[in-house]
Amino acid sequence: MATPTKSAFAALMTSSAERHSIADDVQGVVSGSMLAALGITLLSSAGLLTGGVPGIAFLIHYATGFSFGACFFAANLPFYYLAFRRMGLVFMLKTFAAVAITATLSEVLPRALGLTHVDPLIGALFGGLVIGAGLLALFRHRGSLGGIGILALYLQDRFGWRAGFVQLGFDCAIVACSCLLASPYIIACSIAGALVMNITLAVNHRKDRYIAM
Structure with missing residues (x-):
């Protein structure tokens, strides 16, 4: 008979085709946040912008000189209520952790x-x-x-709209608002970056191809 400690460890580590284990989710959130922070560092080092809440954070960062990480973390605060109401407590907590990790690493x-x-x-x-x-x-x-990503995921779950294409529309609008802070070339490169990011999502993030929760 399994001891309580062994049972708890098994629950932590056991996953299936339909459901991630807790360890799977921790690895996914940390890895995704690390990749996002690396991409943000590349954009920032090139003086670029992007869409979504990171784009808003970049605009505030360039306009005021405040650190990107602080701007990114603060800009996401209003969206956690939507995450909780529409996607549940677990989604909100994972998102909060991802934003905190990304904001910290983007400074480091x-x-x-x-x-x-x-x-x-x-x-x-x-x-x-x-x-x-x-x-x-x-x-x-x-x-x-956070931010637009939460809204994009909600619209995909609710109406079947591709999260990548939904976010692409918002991203283009936000990048367009950067005209007062950047040159046409920088804006064009920023739009190219947003296209690459969202096409990657649109092609690869499909519920009919990936069913694990």
Whole structure:
């Protein structure tokens, strides 16, 4: 007969095709957050913008000089209620953890990596791809980076709209608001990065192909 300790450990580690274990979710949230922070570092080092709440945080960061991590964490605060009401407590807690990890790492990585110059086009393409991969990991473990991602996931669950395409529409609108802070070339590269990120999501994040919860 299994002891309570062994039973608890088995519950922590056991997963199936239909359901992630707690350990799976921890790994997914941490890995997705690390990838997102790396992509954000590439965008920031190239002086680029993006969409969603990170885009809002970039705008505030460039306009005021406040740290990106603080702006990103604060800008997400109003969206946790929507996450709780529409997606549940577990989703909200995973999202809060992902935002906190990403905000912290986005402050640490630029100093740790020592990036001095990133070409805007290269930064956009690789940054967008890495952020997209990070979001994909978070989405598949029922988490997000908050903000528009929460809304996009809710609309996909409620109406079947692709989360990537929903977020793409919001992203383009936010990037368009950056015209007063960036050159046309930087804006064009930022849009390219947003396209890469959201196409990655739209192609790979489909409930009929990935069923684990």
